[in-house]
Amino acid sequence: MPGRQMRNLTIGKAAQEAGVGVETIRFYERQGLIEQPAKGAGYRTYPPEVVARIRFIRQAQRIGFSLREAQELLALRANPEADCADVRAQAQHKIAEVDEKISELLRVRAALEAVVASCPGHGGLSGCTILEALDEAPREPSTCRCDEPRKRNTP
Structure with missing residues (x-):
């Protein structure tokens, strides 16, 4: 609903909204991908932005980025000096x-x-x-010297 103020979410609700498990959220916290919120009324609550951040991380992973690389992309996104070329290079x-x-x-x-x-x-x-092939000792890869200049036998 437009104009509806988003409220903070419990870890279970945040996980559900982001499409991940509670343990994923805890793991992301330990890895520094998302901030661990302060406890309020005995349990942690997460702002809606955390759900968006988790979705971003998951989408980055789906297309092949590691968690470290997703974190780098998030850092680029937060950097006002960063340029689209930086993301393209990644x-x-x-x-x-x-x-x-x-x-x-x-x-x-x-x-x-x-x-x-x-x-x-x-x-x-x-x-x-x-099975015989698996028992064989690995062969050293042949070294191609195609790019090396030929030595000429000159008297």
């Missing part, structure tokens, strides 16, 4: 991290596909090529 950095993780997952997938392809798919475990 998001671009996160994209680069995601791309790196995707590359690693593709390498893992290729390795799994290779061991699965070598498996006959039947027979005793003593001849299981997947």
Whole structure:
């Protein structure tokens, strides 16, 4: 209702409004993501802004930001000197991290596909090529020296 004054919320009501558990709110307090309110009438009450802050943190997590990064975004939002370019840089950095993780997952997938392809798919475990591959010592990655200049044999 417009014009209705929002009142402070108990931890249970704040959790419900934010779509999280009570323990999440307590965890965020311990991590310094939200302030621990003073006790009033024997229990803590949270201003409506805390619910909005928790929702912001959860949304940041949903799109891949860590809690630390969400805290950095909140600090940027509170900084009157900050610029949209600062937030954009944070998001671009996160994209680069995601791309790196995707590359690693593709390498893992290729390795799994290779061991699965070598498996006959039947027979005793003593001849299981997947288990044998897992028993092998890891190989050192080959070092490509493609970018190094060639040494010329000159007399």
